Amino acid sequence: MKFDKEEWKKKLEERLLEKFSVSLKDASPFEIYRALGETVMSFIARDWYETKKEYSKTKQAFYFSSEFLMGRALGNNLINLGIDKEIQEFLKELEIDYNQIEDEEEDAALGNGGLGRLAACFMDSLATLNLPGQGYSIRYRNGIFNQYLRDGYQVEKPETWLKYGDVWSVMRPEDEVIVNFGNTSVRALPYDMPIIGYGTKNINTLRLWEAHSIVDLDLGVFNQQDYLHATQDKTLAEDISRVLYPNDSTDEGKKLRLRQQYFFVSASLQDIMKNFKKVHGREFSKIPEFIAIQLNDTHPVIAIPELMRILVDVEGVLWEDAWEIVKKTFSYTNHTILAEALEKWWIGLYQEVVPRIFQITEGIHNQFKNELAKLYPNDTDRQNRMQIIQGNMIHMAWLAIYGSHKVNGVAELHTEILKNRELKDWYELYPEKFLNKTNGITQRRWLLKSNPQLSSYITELIGDAWIKNLSELKKLEQFLDDEKVLNKIWDIKIEKKKELVEYLRETQGIDINPKSIFDVQVKRMHEYKRQLLNIFQVYNLYQQLKQNPNMDFTPTTYIYGAKAAPGYKVAKGIIRLINDVAQIVNGDDEIKDKLKVVFIENYRVTVAEKIFPAADISEQISTAGKEASGTGNMKFMLNGAITLGTLDGANVEIAKEAGEENEYIFGMRVEDIDELRKKGYDPRFPYNNITGLKQVVDALIDGSLSDLGSGIYREIHSLLMERGDQYFVLEDFEDYRRKQREINRDYKNKISWAKKMLKNIANAGKFSSDRTILEYANEIWDIKETKIK
Incomplete structure (x- = not known):
């Protein structure tokens, strides 16, 4: 769409007078948002009509x-119309903050x-x-x-x-x-x-x-x-x-x-x-x-x-x-x-x-x-x-x-x-x-809109054809040994982490270290997605840091976001458990600079647009054979996060595209689970034989953690120990913990880590929804x- 500044200003003024009886200079952010939206709708009306007629x-x-x-629709629509930068500049000239206008949209x-x-x-x-x-x-x-x-x-x-x-x-x-x-x-x-x-x-x-x-x-x-x-x-x-x-x-x-x-x-x-x-x-x-x-x-x-x-x-x-x-x-x-x-x-x-x-x-x-x-x-x-x-x-x-x-x-x-x-x-x-x-996912929202810094740099390196043909990203592989490019990719990630830090400070009063590893699991709360395995590992890590305060450890922030279905008692109990662990860890002065646990309230698309670009680690840890595909894994990959995951759903194809050496793959495969089920799985074996695991599981019922009398922790304990641990949380614990330690060591090597990031971005082309829809x-x-x- 061609952008005519005077025409847009005229239409905006008309809309504000018609709808709210205010001028542009006196309008509130909400009124400007509504008028801007209606102006977009008026400009696309003819094309919308013609499209329906042709179809x-x-x-x-x-x-x-x-x-x-x-x-949200406003930002995405302006990007797809090709006028987002012009609108932002136009509003800036009028001393109007575009971000404030965009935030008016639910x-x-x-x-x-x-x-x-x-x-x-x-x-x-x-x-x-x-x-x-x-x-x-x-x-x-x-x-x-x-x-x-x-x-x-x-x-x-x-x-x-x-x-x-x-x-x-x-x-x-x-x-x-x-x-x-x-x-x-x-x-x-x-x-x-x-x-x-x-x-x-x-x-x-x-x-x-x-x-x-x-x-x-x-x-x-x-x-x-x-x-x-x-x-x-x-x-x-x-x-x-x-x-x-x-x-x-x-x-x-x-x-x-x-x-x-x-x-x-x-x-x-x-x-x-x-x-x-x-x-x-x-x-x-x-x-x-x-x-x-x-x-x-x-x-x-x-x-x-x-x-x-x-x-x-x-x-x-x-x-x-x-x-x-x-x-x-x-x-x-x-x-x-x-x-x-x-x-x-x-x-x-x-x-x-x-x-x-x-x-x-x-x-x-x-x-x-x-x-x-x-x-x-x-x-x-x-x-x-x-x-x-x-x-x-x-x-x-x-x-x-x-x-x-x-x-x-x-x-x-x-x-x-x-x-x-x-x-x-x-x-x-x-x-x-x-x-x-x-x-697949649309790169227009999950890279072009949510990560303008990385989008601009990719375009600078290989041109903008990737916006409509994501396989173009493969051209980035020519820069895998270019330290200038790798440093820039790293710097962009830090910038996006700082933005997320600022957002969390403003919305939840949480302060986190942008130089720490951002280890992220955001998705529906469900037993098979194994947020429980994640928080067990964090609690075990906390205990290790308490016992050995001088252990070599890269500061890490574990970030969660998830809604539990209103009638799903166990899922709600896991949310409570994560927040219980967060309270203990974040309130410990000896630990707070090394380890942090954050649960982001009301996870939704607008928040996801801030999280995916900021993540270092993409937690995709479902029990093998349970996740059909996943698409969060693709959004993380596109933004340079490294997958920590089982060979489940599309993780298999992500590892194949970027190379398993550029991900952290752990846990039983589908065939391993089938074999273990045939032999008979007893969760008491890992419980009794894996160092530290018994202490973590027992914390559910020994008073170390508090469910405020609801009894839900006892039910989770029963699901694991008496009802067979059907999602193999305990069986996969040791391998998962081992990969977490590997990540903690590897992150210290900035260039090597940035190379993994670039390898993932360059090989995300397969995961465009354009390819799927074709x-x-x-x-x-x-x-x-x-x-x-």
Whole structure:
């Protein structure tokens, strides 16, 4: 976009007068932020309209995801429009601090973890590559939650990102649809967010649905002065789009989750079908020629029976013909190996919430059951374990595989595990359906935006082609022995560490040493991700430093950031444990200059943009075979952090690309774990035989650490010692501790360490979401580049 300073100033002044009745010189930072956002929206309006028009003529991909973790939009949009520096300079001339303006924007509360951030990166790549694609999800009014710490415990408060509306959303009431449940109906009101590609005029769309009641007020009940019940229907309807992943530990929570899933896929499919019919009429056999729908994990899999309902019940298509259309239209991404994350629904609940969808699901089940009987007449065990409905449960992953033409894993190791173990039956039946699509991240947000210092230096060394083709980074390898370059890479890292130090001082009152090693683990809090292994090692290290104050040790800061699901008691206990250890370590005057423990409150995209560029060590320590891919590992790598990890998920490919000698790989491999399980694993063996481990584990129950009477530490102790340590925390402890000591020694050699950093940056090219999306486009969706004129 060309930047005309006078035109921008005029538009800004107009917006401020229209919306707030203030001049530019008198406007508050919030008012300027809103006016700036609206000005951007006005400049892109024509291109957005033209993009939609062009895409309607060709095949499009529709990405169904329960979450899109977008982060702030202003800075990213200005970068992708190519006017970020001009805007900052323009505001500076007006004596306006751009950073203050950017800080007025709340993170869009539409996601939680890697699943949602991957979806957001994919949206950026689709637009940048001029590919006809659109996202669909829910417009969560209160997101997942804002996290606060009280006495070391996680406290959840609602995210209120929409309290003043959202400048980046456009309401589309003309596209409102009705979603019918068993005994009620709700209005689905769409809001469109523009997805601006880098260096292109194409503007893609993320459509988000907000739930509203058919009638907001029962006036008769209100006039009887029963005010609570007069708005009951409105409240129940709006609950559907209120919170991401509501606590589902009760039946009511489960019903709400199912309503959410059905609400968003039904609204989205009605929308897609309406637009298809505008162009192609009733030629429904052409649907797979013009529509590809990607199911991002099992949350949106109810879309398969819903499309069958629309085709059969609404449009009168024969069942057999409708099923052929459905299979060719859908594809499914599996994001997990964890059995508990492969969604299953109790049929009684399903019947109550979506009775017609249950009937159709049952029809699909019976159809497949008959196919299995013909395929495996002498193997009833196989027939039974592959059935979609087993006992009283509907297996959504089985429904997804049966109803899709492609099924993909998200890292090479993950896909192989799916094919050879978790989904072995299915792979043997449908080998042509299975393929790998290693995840990726957008370098525009995770390097260009979050690390301008490193971005500028890379461009100085090799040009700026890497911004749209990340494999260009390979050219940096020519500088691996150039000490001037290595020193500069080191200096940039120190600068980013100082920025994080300043942020933590301002927001949490924590002071840390920027010259210490920043060892970082930021991700969802979950037992398989093994934050517990990390904090055990830190506590053991603290004890060693107390016993031997003069030991040779490079000062280290251990940084954590994570939210635990509201109903996940053990995960919340681990957060408490980290903060308990932090209190002991940080409060010890003998240790404070050597060791520090920091838990960052309310981890989110905006904070992540400060953390990834500042990290020295990327903790990717999940139990081998449990992490599907990970994308945080890629963001760290791109910013020059070294991976300390197991050979799990995409860590395998990171080590392969940059060389295992440039990472710190530890722990059992998948095959080692399989072997140990066969032999029988007894956690008491490492507990009794690894120096210092018994003392760490016993601290959970001997009073050394305090859970303030909650009993959660005793439960964690029981999970390890009495219930089998299923994530092998104790078994991997010694190898993990050994790698930590290696890191501590190696960091002293500045040039050698900087060379590892540069080697990682130079070999991060594979992990661009542009590469991933091109693979989806060519091998799954069959969509082509469509540039607007």
